[in-house]
Amino acid sequence: MSRLAILSALWLGLCLLHPANAVHAVIGTPVAQAEMPSVEGAKIKILREAEINVLVFFRPNQERSLGALKELAQCQKNFAGKSVQWTAIASASASADSAAAPIRAAGFAAPVLLDNDDALYGSLGLALHPVVVIVNRERKLAAFEPFRAVNYCEVVSAHLRHLLREIGDEELRQILDPPKATQGGEDQVAKSYRAFAEVLLKSGNLEKALDNVRKSIDKDPKVASAQALLGQILAAQGNCAEAIQAFDRALVLDAASAAATEGLERCKTPR
Amino acid sequence: MQFPSRACLILLVSTCLAAPTAQAQTAAKQLAQPAAKGSPASAAKAAGAVPAAKKTASGALAPLPVKPAPKSSHAPFEAGDCKICHQSADPKNPGPVTKTGPALCLDCHEEFSAILKRPHTHAAAKSNCTNCHNPHNAAFPKLMLNETRQLCVTCHEDIKKLIDKARVPHKALTTGAQCTNCHNPHGSAVARLLVQLPFDLCVSCHNRDDATDANGKKLQNLKSWLDNNKVWHAPVAAKDCSACHQPHGSEHFRLLTEDYPPEFYAPYNAQSYALCFSCHQEKAFSTAKTGTLTSFRNGTTNLHFVHLQQIGRGRTCRACHEVHASKQDHHIREGVPYGSGGWVLKLNYKKVDGGGSCDKTCHAEKTYSNKPPVKAG
Numbered sequence: 001m002s003r004l005a006i007l008s009a010l011w012l013g014l015c016l017l018h019p020a021n022a023v024h025a026v027i028g029t030p031v032a033q034a035e036m037p038s039v040e041g042a043k044i045k046i047l048r049e050a051e052i053n054v055l056v057f058f059r060p061n062q063e064r065s066l067g068a069l070k071e072l073a074q075c076q077k078n079f080a081g082k083s084v085q086w087t088a089i090a091s092a093s094a095s096a097d098s099a100a101a102p103i104r105a106a107g108f109a110a111p112v113l114l115d116n117d118d119a120l121y122g123s124l125g126l127a128l129h130p131v132v133v134i135v136n137r138e139r140k141l142a143a144f145e146p147f148r149a150v151n152y153c154e155v156v157s158a159h160l161r162h163l164l165r166e167i168g169d170e171e172l173r174q175i176l177d178p179p180k181a182t183q184g185g186e187d188q189v190a191k192s193y194r195a196f197a198e199v200l201l202k203s204g205n206l207e208k209a210l211d212n213v214r215k216s217i218d219k220d221p222k223v224a225s226a227q228a229l230l231g232q233i234l235a236a237q238g239n240c241a242e243a244i245q246a247f248d249r250a251l252v253l254d255a256a257s258a259a260a261t262e263g264l265e266r267c268k269t270p271r
Numbered sequence: 272m273q274f275p276s277r278a279c280l281i282l283l284v285s286t287c288l289a290a291p292t293a294q295a296q297t298a299a300k301q302l303a304q305p306a307a308k309g310s311p312a313s314a315a316k317a318a319g320a321v322p323a324a325k326k327t328a329s330g331a332l333a334p335l336p337v338k339p340a341p342k343s344s345h346a347p348f349e350a351g352d353c354k355i356c357h358q359s360a361d362p363k364n365p366g367p368v369t370k371t372g373p374a375l376c377l378d379c380h381e382e383f384s385a386i387l388k389r390p391h392t393h394a395a396a397k398s399n400c401t402n403c404h405n406p407h408n409a410a411f412p413k414l415m416l417n418e419t420r421q422l423c424v425t426c427h428e429d430i431k432k433l434i435d436k437a438r439v440p441h442k443a444l445t446t447g448a449q450c451t452n453c454h455n456p457h458g459s460a461v462a463r464l465l466v467q468l469p470f471d472l473c474v475s476c477h478n479r480d481d482a483t484d485a486n487g488k489k490l491q492n493l494k495s496w497l498d499n500n501k502v503w504h505a506p507v508a509a510k511d512c513s514a515c516h517q518p519h520g521s522e523h524f525r526l527l528t529e530d531y532p533p534e535f536y537a538p539y540n541a542q543s544y545a546l547c548f549s550c551h552q553e554k555a556f557s558t559a560k561t562g563t564l565t566s567f568r569n570g571t572t573n574l575h576f577v578h579l580q581q582i583g584r585g586r587t588c589r590a591c592h593e594v595h596a597s598k599q600d601h602h603i604r605e606g607v608p609y610g611s612g613g614w615v616l617k618l619n620y621k622k623v624d625g626g627g628s629c630d631k632t633c634h635a636e637k638t639y640s641n642k643p644p645v646k647a648g
Contacts, residue, residue, distance in 0.1 A: 064549055093554070122563025128505065128550040146505045147550065149513040150462050150469055154390070174460075177510070181389065181459035181466045188382040195379040196346055199355055208350050 024125040029141045031133075034120065036089070036113040039096040044087075044111050046120065051083035052142075052163050053135040054156075056110065057121060058090055060098040064147050068130040069106035075153040076109055084160060086110040091118050132156050136163055151178075190220035194229060201233055209233045224254035231263045240267040332416075334407040341408035343415075347379075348407040356406065376400045389458035395426065396457045403456065419449040423456075430519055437520025440485045443476065444519065453518065469518070470510030484525075493595065500596035505550075507595050515546060515594075532587040535607065539585045547588055556580075567601070569626075569639035590633075591618065 025031075035043045047053045056072060058065035069088070076086060090099035092114035103112050115121055124133060124141070134143040134156075143159040145152070158175035161167045167175075193216035200209035210233045216226045231246035244267050250260035334348065335341045347355040356375055357365035368375055373396070377384050387397055395402040403422060404414040411418055417425070424431035434444060443452050450456075453472050454464045461468055467475075476482070478494035497503065506514035516526045524533060529545035537543065541553050555564040556579050560571045567574045578586040588594075593604045600622050606615035619630040625642035 059552060062549075091552075118563040125566065127555070127565070129552060146509065147514070148506075148509050148511040150465065150511055154462070155509075178460035178468065180471075181386075181455040181461065181464075191382055192380050193346070195381050196355075199347075199379060200350070200352075203352065203354060205350070205352060208352070212346065212350075 024127070024144050025123075025141050027141055027143065029124075031124070031135050031139055031141055033139065036115060036120070037092070039100040039112045039114065041096075044113055046087060046089070046113065047135060047139055048085040048087075050085040051137050052085070052160055053139075054084060054086045054160070055120075055133040055135065056086065056088045056108075057115075057126060057129055057131045057133065058088060058102065059129040060090055060094045060102055062129055065130040066102050066106065068132075068147050068152060069102055069108045071153045072132070072156065073106045073108040075157055078157055079160060082164060084164075088112045089115050089120065091121065092116045093118075134159050134163070187220045187223070190216045190223055190226065192216075193219065194223060194226040197226075197229055197233070201229070201236065206233055206237050210237070222253055224250045224257050225259070227253060228257050228259040228263065231260060231267075235263055235267055243267050332401050332405050332407070335405075335410060339410070342410055343412050344408040345406055345414055372398065373400050376406075383457060386455075386458045390460050391462055391464055392458040393456050393464055419451055420444065423450045433517070433519045437522070439521045439524060439526055441518055441520055441526055442485050468510035469512040470507065473512045473516075473518075491595075497596050500593065500598050502598065502600055502602060503596045504594060504602055514550070532589070534587055535590050536584050537587050538583070539580050544588065566641045567639070568641050570641075574639055 031047065033045060033047050035045055038044045046055065056069070058069060072086075086109065088099075088103050088108060088110045090112065094114070096114065099112050099114060103110065126133075128146055130147045132143075132145040133141065134145070136142040142163055145156055145159065148155060154175055158167065158172050162169075162172045193212045197209045197211075197213035197216060200206075200212060210230075213226055213230045213233055216223065217230060220226070227246050227250035231243040231250060234240070234243035234246060244264060247260040247264040247267070250257045251264070254260075351362075352360060353362055353365035354360035356368050358369055359366040370378070373383070373387065377387075383396075386392075400406070403416055405416055406414070409415055416422055424434070434440070444450070446452075453466060455466050456464065459465060466472060474494050474497070477490060478492060480492045480495070482490040482492070484490055497507070506512065512518075515528060517528045518526065521527060523530060523546075527546055529549055530543050531546040532543045539557070541548060541557070544553070544556075552564070555561070555573075556575045558564055558573055559576050559580075561568060561573050562571050565573055565575050578591070589604075590607060591604060592602045594602070596602070597604055599605070599620055603620045604618060606617040608614070609616040616632060618632045621628050621630070626638060626640035628636055628638035630636040
């Protein structure tokens with residue numbers, strides 16, 4: 001196939017299937033197969049036989065490309081042995097040596113192809129570097145991830161794992177939009193007081209154990225284990241009347257609470 | 272980490288006092304003095320306890336003197352039972368702690384077991400809680416060894432340098448919880464221990480009409496702007512404000528990471544667009560003819576080149592584009608401020624399949640088509 005024919009096929013395939021003035025080709029756009037020269041001078045197909053083809057568009061001598069390639073090199077290791085093919089693509093306006101150098105420096109394991117006249121780059125509607133273009137088994141654009149300063153590997157990996165069906169939609173969503181990393185909060189303070197009360201109970205310091213488990217319950221009365229612990233401490237003090245109430249509250253919150261069930265039986269068993 | 276397991280042990284064995292008794296306070300006062308040769312503190316130093324020396328002025332994890340009253344105190348210390356953490360209940364000789372590293376703390380602070388298993392964790396937290404906390408009491412909230420920012424920059428010297436040299440400071444570093452406004456010092460699902468993705472953090476403050484920068488200049492209500500303009504710039508859509516902004520302080524206005532021309536007209540100079548060119552390729556703006564580098568072209572005439580490269584009146588990015596979000600594709604802004612009276616000159620951009628037009632704006636109507644020419648025959 002002549003170079004002109006390849007470019008024409010690419011142009012036709014991609015221009016027809018996505019609006020020319022979209023920021024980038026829309027997800028689901030077929031990506032036409034084509035050959036490109038590698039930095040070693042061989043002709044290599046851009047899409048190889050695999051579940052996923054990852055096309056990494058980069059610019060030599062661009063700080064963000066170097067950073068992304070280093071991060072993606074680490075990322076690649078998580079997909080060793082899996083049906084994922086990685087390909088690095090630079091503009092053919094760069095020399096073969098300058099395109100190969102950052103790939104070597106980053107330890108990124110992939111053939112490096114040179115995009116003549118930025119034909120593939122332009123046909124995908126790309127407007128920046130670095131960018132990862134993920135193509136699925138059906139050879140359609142599955143994801144497009146421009147460089148991120150934060151969580152780049154996580155995000156790219158999540159897309160790949162989703163396509164490999166290792167994670168579901170919800171897990172993908174959680175990675176793309178992670179939950180707030182909370183700390184502290186009344187429920188956690190409550191847990192700390194409860195745990196401390198347990199330590200005090202074990203050491204036989206019943207008065208302080210009671211004081212701390214009550215602090216825990218003040219902070220969060222809906223922790224079943226704290227209510228059960230309150231029952232245990234009260235029972236240890238010989239106050240089964242109040243202990244039973246605490247065990248009952250624990251069982252309302254968690255019917256499977258073994259500590260509450262055992263404590264309740266012990267209190268109800270005549271000595 | 273070498274220090275906490277060895278030097279802390281030395282310090283704790285020698286200095287931990289069960290309760291704030293008179294005896295305890297006397298001992299604590301002694302420990303608050305500069306370490307004398309042969310003292311526990313100097314023994315710790317001799318043991319190679321460099322990180323400890325960085326942690327506090329006294330370099331000790333001992334209980335603080337009664338006056339001034341400590342700001343926070345640990346419940347087990349308040350309970351006066353050394354045996355909760357130490358091998359002996361004897362305040363004068365409590366012996367070593369019963370477990371090393373964070374394990375002892377996790378017995379009670381069980382929620383941190385899960386936090387320390389998050390994808391990104393703080394090495395200091397994983398190695399020993401006492402890297403940042405005094406297990407007895409402290410002059411700072413949450414048993415911290417120092418004021419939050421001071422404590423963080425003790426190790427994060429690169430951030431300290433960045434903060435110190437910043438011409439444009441970020442108020443988030445000096446108000447509220449300081450570093451922990453944005454970072455979770457224990458663990459997070461987000462890299463760099465960010466509490467959330469940068470966008471979520473930024474918008475949680477930049478959501479007011481009356482916000483000002485450190486120099487008192489009004490700042491955009493970003494949340495409202497983004498809510499009303501649904502075409503988001505890729506880094507915004509990726510929730511990655513840090514692609515363009517340096518949150519710890521910057522040399523450039525608006526905490527930008529690189530140069531970005533603040534003017535409407537400016538002679539073309541690639542360096543002044545360093546921010547944009549950190550992602551977008553310069554040749555898309557400096558190549559007169561192209562069929563691939565930009566869709567803003569008429570045939571192969573690169574219209575970015577035409578706009579930017581005009582001698583004397585080169586347009587800058589802001590002349591046509593909104594940086595965060597816009598109502599129109601390609602981040603084209605609706606209008607530009609014209610003159611000092613607050614009048615807005617509409618761009619009247621219209622997008623059509625394979626091109627677009629601008630009308631009654633800086634110039635009379637001009638259209639462009641980026642479709643490949645149909646060959647005759």
